[in-house]
Amino acid sequence: MISSAPPPPHQPPAASLGCPDCGDGLPPTGPARCPACRLPLSGPVAARLWQVEKGLDAVEKRRVTLLRLREELLAELRALRDLPDAPSPAPAWPQPVPRTGATGEVSGRSAQTALLVLGGVLVSIAALVFTVVSWGRMGVAGRAAVLFCLTAAALAAPLVLRWRRLFATAETFAGIGVALLLLDGFSLEYLGLGTSNVAGYWAGVTAVVSVGSTVYGWGLRIGVPVFAGYLLARLPLLLAVHAAGFGSLTGSAAAMAATVALDYAIGRLALGRLARPDRPLPKGVVNLYGAFGLAWALLAGAFALKVSLDSGLGLSPVEGDDRVGASLGAWLPLGLLALVALAVSRPDGFLGLGLTGRRIAAQAAGAAAVAAGGGTLAALLPGGWGAVGFAVPAVLLAVAGAARLRRRPLDGRVIPVGLLTVAGAVLLVTSAASLAQLFPGVVEPAAHWQAAWEGTRAVQGSQSTPAAALTALWLLVAAGVAVRLLGLRGSATAGAEAALSAVASFALALLPVAFGLSPVMAVGFVTALALVGGWFLPVRPALIAGVILSGTLALLWALADRPSTIVVLALAAGLAVALTVRGRPAPAVTAVLAVAALGGEAAAVAVTTGLERPDHLLAVLAVALATAPVAARLAARTDSAVPAAVEFAGYGMAALVLLLSADVPGRLCFELAVTGAAALGVGLRADRRRSAPAVGVALLIAASWLWLALADVHAPEAYSLSLAVAALVFGHLRRGRFAEEGLGSWPVYGPGLAVGLLPSLWALFLDGYWLRPLLLGVAALVVTVLGVRLRLQCPLVLGGGVLVLVAGHELAPTVVQVLGLLPRWVPLAAAGVLLLALGATYEQRLRDARRLHGALRRLG
Template sequence: MRFADPQACPDCRGAIAGQSTCPHCGLDLTSAEVRQLWQTLLQADELLARAALRRDRSVQAPPPPQAADPFATAAPPPPPPAAPAPVPPATPPPPAQSPTVGPLPSYPQPGPVPADYALGGFLQSGQLRAGERTPPKEWSVGTILLTLGAFGLIVAGFIFVTRSWGDLGLVGRTLVLLGVTAGFAALGVWVTRRTLRASAEAVWTVVLALLTLDFFAARHEGMLGLDGMSIAWAWVVWGVVLVGLGILIGRFARAFLNADLLSTALVGGLGITLAGIGAANVPADWDMPWRSILALVAAGLLALATRPAGIRPLTITARVVVAAFFTWSYVVAVIGLVDHPKVDELVGDGHGLPLVLMAVAAVVIAWLVAPVRIWAVALAVFAVCALVAVPSGDAWRPEGAWLAVAGLAAVLAVAASRGTNAWAKGLRGGATPVVGGLVLLHLGLLADVFNAIGNGFDAAWSGPWDGRLDPVWAEDTAAWVVIPMVIGLVVVAWFVPRWPELKAIHRHASSAVAVALALGALVAVVEARLQLWAGVSALMVVAAALLAAHVRNLGVLVGPTAAVLVGFAAALAAPNQGVSASAYVAGAVVLAGLSYAKGADWARQTYAIASVIAFVGGLVAAADLLDPPHAVPALVGVVVSLALVAATGVVLRDQPVRIGVEAAAGFTMFVALIAEGSTSEAAVRWTIVGVVLIGLSFVVPDRQWYLWLGGAALAVAYVLLVVDSGFSFVEAYTLPLGAIALAVGFYFVRKKPDMETWLLLGPGLTLALVPSVPQALANPTDLRALLLGIGAAAALTLGIRFSWQAPFVFGVTILTLLVLFNIGPYANAAPRVVLIAAVSAMLLGFGITWEDRVRDGRKLVGYVRSMR
């Protein structure tokens, strides 16, 4: 049996398996006492082993291997004890002398638990692995009890002061205050000297809370003349006292604990906060910006006073508190600037001076405190911009603010484009809100652009060509202001991508300039209230410039920006038809240039489609301006579309935009074909399309399928002509088309002998014969039935002569139907017994000769299948 068993609790001997606390008796296995007990048990096992060796008088063997210390971690195992010298049998050892014991294993003295034991529990390996981090220590039961106790005492003291204080006299109150506070102060000194850090944190917190209660209670009761002190000065005084007490207690505790108390550091920060708030309320008649600055000064001086103490938690807390006061003072100064934007108020009444002081303070802080230099410079830059923009906007609304923002953004964008140190980064940080404000200003002014477009569509083609664009959101603004605004936006777009932080988008500076130029031009033509034709012309000139930049490949967004600008220009031109026609044609030219330039095929296809639609629409609108006959504009659309299709097949045969141009021209042609007009006018349009497409099928080698489209168009034209002529019989519509289809089919039957007749002759036979069948069967004895029978017989003859399946099937089917319907009236007039006898005789004959009929039927099916 061994006393030191790593699998058993040293108290209850219950089984354990790596826990930090015994699951049976609750013993804390990570405490220093248990570690010392473990070393003692190991020593006992060693002594027993030596006694057994001495009893057996045998050669001293090495002591049994020690069990792994479940409480130790990084300490190496102690060396084996030295074997004692052999003792002769005749010389017994002195009875009073204890056996010689080798070197005992070292174990830690009672005190703070090493960091290696923060894991808690028994470590099977005895030490932390290399690179393994120790997890944070959980609160112990003692720490929790100390915290609850301290909090309870504070609450009890508060309740006592507020509820039972009035029952005591002045002497009693004084004694209570002094006695309780002095007692806890003595307890704080005692626990600090005993190096009980958690207890020191709790007790000193109670002491400082009691001192605070003592001070304000004494002021309330008029002790020591404190009732003559205003509450604001009381906060200032007590804040200073708290800071001093925090420094004194912190330095005293560091001498014994070799660490800084967090509670006193937090109390010091609270003292700085109280002193700052109190200082802000001392001059109650001052404006809030000045009171905020006074609070900042008071907090800053107290924070500086804490630096010689060298208490790091207190220093950090003081910096956080001062930063909060600085932020508050800065915001209040900006609000004061906005509330008093007039120049005489800012200069004469001094309402702008607080923000000036905050800007100077930010520069000083940036100079002295390197870690916050970027933020401090940014705040200083923003303060200067606010001091310029706010009074400018108030002096001249809204143009003053627009000019100030545009100018400041341009200057800051240029000035911040170089440098990588903290000062330059801070400058860019302060410039960012101003640059963003300029962009947002232009985006906001787009509301007037969309409003002008909406008004134009409401009065489409009914307004004068020299009418003015009317802004609503920013009416009555000076027209010339838009020029520096556009210049400022372009400068920002060129220099901001050159900032070191935006190096990844530096190569897109040209695209940014293109977007800025288009946005600025849109806003400018509306806000300047230009005449309709002048505004649209200006936008088209900018689009043409962007086209030139796109041709030179100056940016990936230059081309799309030009296309979007063309669309806006066409939309703004809606009030007048002449301006719209000109805008459509000019836009088509720009879009055609975009489609011709280099770029992705899908983009070029898109530009080509838009160009064709705009071009055809512009020419149609221009033709309608001449007040021609009603059918002329639609005819112009058909002719122009056909011309574009022909030009595509001849000129753009090898260009990637060919498909897009053909599709767009086909769309515009179809729209023109179905345009409103009489039946005869529509027939003329369809006839022109059919003839031209059939002609193009012979001119364009890879567009032979135009022949079928042309034929279909001619068929539609013929039907429209027949409808317009008032014919009532169906053959007038279908027979000519069937004849044409049969002629084409006979031509290809000879040209392509491997193709089936159903594909080549089936459509023509269907159009020529099938539409007449219903009326011929209804009147099987009239002329239509006779002519249909002749046509079916001709088809049957052709089928048998040339072994063509389609004519054969059409002929047999139609002739059979005609014969049956011709016999029908006579069969119906004959007596029923004759009809029954005839049918029975036929069935009997078929039954007797069934096998021959089956053989003949198979031959007939094989004959038909063998046809072409």
């Protein structure tokens, strides 16, 4: 909105408005001050006040006009109060019917699609069973005739169906035809028409079917064959590499990376030319193309990365020059992937990625470059220096990215930001690997903490500092210093400073051990370092990292002595509480640390007083449950994040206690019941009434199920059916009660149907009893039909999915084998044909309804 320009700085408010302070009239000359109250009326502030006064005056005039109009309309309606009601005129345009929660949430088209997809899947399964199982009952001519006739019929059916405008059914039959083409290839191989090289044969078959289905679908303008051809195009090059004898991880990765590169090139040429400014490509097509290309690229990258890591870190059985050769072999797939990722990260990429997607692509390019160079360098270095080999290219990448970003905003260059991010991540990983080599010497004072807590005397050991680990740490420091010297601002500098501070704190913490001081004196030194840093130093992320590291080391070293542990935990809890009250540096974080320290203190005191292990966990659980009322009390006094941090830290501690009690089922039942009752108590809070009761009920149910398991009750229906019936009844009542809110079927019927169907489905694959698959299949079919009939998404999806899985388990063959009546593929084919017929009928009815609607509108 373009506003009018304000008056000149020295122009006073209009005299008609009067003085804004005392209300006295002003002379028309516009004085510099009010004659009555001496209020200044000149300058920019007075000009803005004049604009406000004018706006308020306009609002008041508009209000008076609306009030007058309101009185006139009320007077007209009052005059008609005693007259009889007149029939309401028909609306000029049909009014939409408001949708409530009781209406169907699955449209007729969606139900039709579900039926056609299920039918196509079942028919394909039936054809597969016929090919594999019933193949031997027919001669060679019969086999070929049946399969090729079915294939020809399935591929010819879309011509007739499209002429009758049954497009969805035509898509389904086209998909069945492509599946039958693959079965034809299997039959030809079985008849001996293929070559002895199975991989080469199938490379040719998939290539032919891919090209043929793409051309077929493109010619008939049917999407399913085109999509199937795109999927099958993933396989020819990979199979050809295996056929040529290069089926190792390196060869597979190279083939898959080459497929990705060809995909990008062909997609840029084909899809890029199809898109026009006035008619861009559908977003779904671009997303689907990019999603499967990304999946194949991730697989290729994972294979190549494994080769690079195995050869660089010495994880593969090859040695010497073979390691270097293997690492060099990974350069081809990693290089191809890096080039494709760099092309995708460019702003003119035809995939239309946003800024985040382009940054991720740039990060992938940097990761591929580090993996290639680091693997070769690590293979050249001696054993134990693998982390250094990957850290060196990461440092170079960090320096290059930081140099490109110098004196530029961080979001101005996508590729440098991605490279710098990947370099930082790799350096953190290599530093962590180096710290793992230093840990034996760092944790030596606490290496025998179990002996100390069991009442025996701990044994002192020695420490060492490997050169490779120290070198990797200094590389991290060098990268941080380089980034800082290049003058970057923002998250990169903060991360470098945090890394430098952590490394410096680690070096300081090693001083007592290096000088041979006793563990108690080392604990005192590091504890003093943490306390001084936390209380007196300024609040900066780098210093916070150093304080946290010092405190962690103090706790690790204090574990070798019970009194030291109790004292250190008490000091840590006191410092965390004081910092939380003081509001520095991050109250929510220090509140979580305070809860953790109090839980550890409870466990240490319980052990020292001679209690048994289950009682130790009960002491910690008591601290965890006590955080709920404390958090509620804090929430009533402040609106900061501290109450939520205290509360959720207690939840995490309670979950840890339950996890540690898993080996004592009886005590776990008690703890689950106590925790569930506490959760129900938390549900009394107004802000927890939606989630806490559900969690409490779930914990109590878990306690009851554990008791059932201890009573040797193994049938899943004993656990699921009663709960499923209750959930379905409750969901149905809830749907009727809150129908006006448009409540969907997933939150209403999803829990009950999932609990009722999925455990039985799992048990179906574990035993061979014929009654469970029969009953489960009937139940899934009923649920599916009800979902279609009521147009509810949840029953349709869950019932249909379970029905397909039961069919995959050969429910019909199992029942038929008991009865001894039919071949095992016949029931599957019959069910598929039935669903296809229903889907086609659905589409026919929808088309007739659209035609009738159009005719009625033309009559109107």
